[in-house]
Amino acid sequence: MSGNPGKDASPVAQVPEEMGILGKVLTMSYPLGRSTVRSSSARTPIHNPLLCTGSGECGKVCPTNAIQVEGSGAGAHFELDYGKCIFCRRCVDVCPSGALTATTDFELSTLSRKDLVVAHVSGRPVAARDPELAKSVKLKVHHLFAGSLAIREIDAGSCGGCELEVGALTWPEYDLERLGIHFVASPRHADALLVTGGVTVNMRLALEKTYRATAGPKFVIAVGACGISGGPFRGSPEVGGGVDSTLPVEVYIPGCPPRPEALLYGLWMALGKVEQRLWNGELPPVAKRSD
Amino acid sequence: MSEVSPPRIVARRGGDPPLARSKPLVTQDVEALWDPCERLWQIAIAPSRWRLTSQSCQTLDGLRLGSLWGEDTGRSMLRVHAVWLPSGPGSGLHLVTELPTDSPRLSTLLPDVPAALYFEREISEMFGIEFVSSPDPRPLLLHMSHDFPPLRKRTAPSRPSGERKTYEFPPVEGEGVYEVPVGPVHAGIIEPGHFRFQVVGEEILSLEVRLGYTHKGTxxxxxxxxxxxxxxxxxxxxxxxxxxxxxxxxxxxxxxxxxxxxxxxxxxxxxxxxxxxxxxxxxxxxxxxxxxxxxxxxxxxxxxxxxxxxxxxxxxxxxxxxxxxxxxxxxxxxxxxxxxxxxxxxxxxxxxxxxxxxxxxxxxxxxxxxxxxxxxxxxxxxxxxxxxxxxxxxxxxxxxxxxxxxxxxxxxxxxxxxxxxxxxxxxxxxxxxxxxxxxxxxxxxxxxxxxxxxxxxxxxxxxxxxxxxxxxxxxxxxxxxxxxxxxxxxxxxxxxxxxxxxxxxxAIEYAVKGNxxxxxxxxxxxxxxxxxxxxx
Incomplete structure (x- = not known):
């Protein structure tokens, strides 16, 4: 999970001259093994309610209104929505008390929209986790597609950033197919629709038609700040507020765009291979996972 | 072509441009001012001279259309901007004309400036400006009708209605000609757009691209x-x-x-x-x-x-x-x-x-x-x-x-x-x-x-x-x-x-022809x- 500061151990530093099977394996072991994200790539804001002074500076600079602070002082109500966050670190830069820090955590995918929202009042979480919901999603999705998953990707009005990272899953570094997950060309062949973009007025009909053209059992994965909430385009009359205003969504993968490892985690979690880590916006304090 | 000859462009200094790019440009009767913020020569012209001036820019060696856009000044006046950029090292022009907000009209630059087509279609739907005698007045990015042109300034933003605008692809007829519609949802991990191919056998006769599916009102x-x-x-x-x-x-x-x-x-x-x-x-x-x-x-x-x-x-x-x-x-x-x-x-x-x-x-x-x-x-x-x-x-x-x-x-x-x-x-x-x-x-x-x-x-x-x-x-x-x-x-x-x-x-509509x-x-x-x- 954590980075390896100082040492450049990235496997991509050198690509051997030989092509194909003569060359070195470039594919990472994640999500089966550990990922190596540099510590300098810490972009996920984590809120420590014990340090928060309720200054509200973070909310003022947030370009997508992902942070809401009401009241002031130690009793302030703080809310951070990872579904709206574009991980730009502006809030961390201005936080006067050090309550907001950036971490390299990218395992932020959830099975419910409300788990993407962290809410603190007077230094305490507002709600407790609800394991029942996760169990029900598990029953529906996990054992149906556990061995293999065919995905149709749909851009419902993204900027192209999510397509870049979703496409990267097929590069040698990430090689999605080793996990039994592959992208298919037609909704007829798909188990899941992976949807990016906040659903523009001009794409809504095509999205609905594609969903109807997909045979059941099927489920929908909303990817990126736009796919979850409309992201930077939230508020435009031409863009809806995310995929779940049009289709039922089972899996949310936040990011702007989510890095390929975050997408791998979200898909792996959807298949029931790993546990959801983010509950009510809270990550476990120590990143520890049984591999 | 019009009978009136386009204004001849002669050199005259109108500001303080950097020496390396001092290519002062002025028509005989309009003054160009060097704009250091844009590093371009600014020329304000009357709507009646819009077409002629653009024609002379198009024929002038070394200039090409960089962009064309509208602006609502919020003072009952619309502006249309055209930027002509040098096609090699040099400096460019920025033409501006002003139109009234009530039934604004401007003569089209087509067919003399082929690159103006998409720009004019966009300005037309976004500002409600009519391009007189345009060969293609179809909408470009907006698929639904709106209560008023979206880039006009009013207190509330323009909203799309549920009503879909009509959009016709030019028909191609003949024995054995068939159409292949593709998209907006494509087979790969790419963005959405609609392609309409007209094909004989395996060979593409023509392609028309229809976009706007990811229009976000940015x-x-x-x-x-x-x-x-x-x-x-x-x-x-x-x-x-x-x-x-x-x-x-x-x-x-x-x-x-x-x-x-x-x-x-x-x-x-x-x-x-x-x-x-x-x-x-x-x-x-x-x-x-x-x-x-x-x-x-x-x-x-x-x-x-x-x-x-x-x-x-x-x-x-x-x-x-x-x-x-x-x-x-x-x-x-x-x-x-x-x-x-x-x-x-x-x-x-x-x-x-x-x-x-x-x-x-x-x-x-x-x-x-x-x-x-x-x-x-x-x-x-x-x-x-x-x-x-x-x-x-x-x-x-x-x-x-x-x-x-x-x-x-x-x-x-x-x-x-x-x-x-x-x-x-x-x-x-x-x-x-x-x-x-x-x-x-x-x-x-x-x-x-x-x-x-x-x-x-x-x-x-x-x-x-x-x-x-x-x-x-x-x-x-x-x-x-x-x-x-x-x-x-x-x-x-x-x-x-x-x-x-x-x-x-x-370019893609030309690239695929005969392939x-x-x-x-x-x-x-x-x-x-x-x-x-x-x-x-």
Whole structure:
């Protein structure tokens, strides 16, 4: 999970001259093994309610209104929505008390929209986790597609950033197919629709038609700040507020765009291979996972 | 052609331009003023002279249409702007005309200026301006009808109704002619758009592209915001080239507010832009290999591409380089110890790309598919005013970095490759050469102290007069233009973003002519046009 500061151990530093099977394996072991994200790539804001002074500076600079602070002082109500966050670190830069820090955590995918929202009042979480919901999603999705998953990707009005990272899953570094997950060309062949973009007025009909053209059992994965909430385009009359205003969504993968490892985690979690880590916006304090 | 002869353009100084680009231009009866914020000659003309003046710009050697956009001044007056840019080193023109908000009309620039087509269709639907005797008044980006033209200024924003506008594709008739409709949802992991092919047997007679599916009202969203808070929006115009988008936007705001950017910051921006170019163009090479069915070549290119994105992440903390550029410089400095990370990576990519290109060109199954496929002849490229690697593969030697050097490229030698054969092979060669040149420039910027750049000071704006500025950046796809107008309260009054794909999209309709349908994905990938950049 954590980075390896100082040492450049990235496997991509050198690509051997030989092509194909003569060359070195470039594919990472994640999500089966550990990922190596540099510590300098810490972009996920984590809120420590014990340090928060309720200054509200973070909310003022947030370009997508992902942070809401009401009241002031130690009793302030703080809310951070990872579904709206574009991980730009502006809030961390201005936080006067050090309550907001950036971490390299990218395992932020959830099975419910409300788990993407962290809410603190007077230094305490507002709600407790609800394991029942996760169990029900598990029953529906996990054992149906556990061995293999065919995905149709749909851009419902993204900027192209999510397509870049979703496409990267097929590069040698990430090689999605080793996990039994592959992208298919037609909704007829798909188990899941992976949807990016906040659903523009001009794409809504095509999205609905594609969903109807997909045979059941099927489920929908909303990817990126736009796919979850409309992201930077939230508020435009031409863009809806995310995929779940049009289709039922089972899996949310936040990011702007989510890095390929975050997408791998979200898909792996959807298949029931790993546990959801983010509950009510809270990550476990120590990143520890049984591999 | 009109019987009245177009105004002759003669030289006269009208300001204080930099000596290197003093190419003063003035018509006999309109005065041109040098605008240091835009580095262009400003000419205000009457609507009645719009067409004639544009015709003379089109016929004038060395000028090409850069962009055409509308503006609602909010004072019962609409403006139409046209920027004519030099097609080689030199300076350009900015024409402005004013129209009343009630039933505004302007004569069309078609057919004399073919590149004006998409621009006029967009201005027409966004501002309600009628282009008199336009051969194609169909909507462009808006699929639904709106209560009023969306970029007009009223207290509440214009909303789309549920009513779909009619849109007709020109019919093609004849024995054995059939249509293949494709999209908006495509088979690959790409953006949405609709293609209507008219085909005889296997051969494509014609193609019409219909876009607008990812239209997000981005230009409207800028309005009323502060320049600093809108940087993420500028990054998201075309999300696969966020650095170019933020760079062009920042440059426009900086020139409007007369902000100076120090040399180290310029070098840092240049470094980031060149890594983005390297990573992006390797993706095009991978796409070409993949679309001829050569997965091993694609894997190789994508392995190199991963190195480039890894380098970008090492430099900025974000794989795609978002959240780093801002008005006045960088949001946060680059990692000081970047040298030992970048140097081996750029070396590997440079060597790897050279050997990959040689490998691809010597595989008969690859060469056969790309040689002579998807040709965009020089005369078409020139008429459509194409930009970027696509234009350079058709023999047009144009690149903002060398023609109108900005920021990090002032006084810098950039080796701009170009080819003559105008096919997929030529585009592959140009893109590979640009990757190699990009690697060289990254290391040059590194040596010029890119990592010394400090974080930008906070921007205090407002209390000024009305300002406007232009940003021109050579993005991986070509010339990226952003124009901003800032109100006296320091907020954005109008932002126009012309991503290079807006000029280059028509090229695909020519590239596929006479090719077979299965070669369409190959032609498409070799042009690699942005849907979101076009639709915004």
């Amino acid at each position: 230009e409207k969203l800028f309005e009323g915001r502060t320049p600093v808070s809108s940087v993420p929006l500028a990054e998201s115009v075309s999300g696969d080239t966020p650095i170019a988008g933020a760079f062009a936007y920042s440059t426009a705001v900086e020139s409007a507010l007369d902000l100076q950017v120090d040399a180290a910051t310029q070098a840092a921006r240049g470094l980031l832009l060149e890594i983005e170019r390297v990573a992006f163009l390797l993706g095009d090479i991978a796409g070409i290999a993949l679309d001829v069915g050569y997965a091993a070549g694609a894997a190789r290119a994508n392995a190199l591409r991963q190195i480039a994105y890894d380098a970008l992440e090492a430099a900025t903390g974000a794989r795609t380089g978002r959240g780093v550029l801002t008005i006045g410089g960088l949001l946060r400095p680059l990692d000081r110890a970047l040298g030992p990370i970048l140097t081996p990576r750029m070396g590997t990519i440079g060597k790897g790309t050279t050997s990959l290109l040689e490998h691809l060109l010597t595989q008969p199954s690859v060469f056969d598919r790309i040689h002579g496929t998807g040709t965009v002849p020089l005369n078409v490229a020139r008429a459509l005013q194409l930009v970027g690697p696509v234009a350079r593969a058709s023999g047009l030697d144009r690149d903002v970095r060398s023609d109108m050097p900005y920021g990090p490229y002032v006084g810098r030698v950039v080796h701009v490759p170009h080819e003559q054969s105008a096919d997929v092979e030529a585009r592959l060669r140009v893109k590979a050469a640009e990757v190699i040149e990009g690697c060289r420039l990254v290391l040059e910027f590194l040596a010029d102290g890119a990592t010394e750049a400090p974080a930008a000071p906070p921007l205090v704006s407002g209390g000024l007069d009305e300002r406007h500025g232009l940003g021109l950046v050579e993005s991986p796809r070509g010339e990226y233009l952003t124009w901003v107008s800032i109100a006296p309260d320091g907020r954005l009054a109008r932002v126009h973003v012309r991503e290079p794909s807006f000029l280059n999209w028509p 077979i349908v299965p070669d369409f994905p190959l032609c498409n990938k070799s042009l690699n046009l942005s849907y979101s950049g076009f639709d915004r």
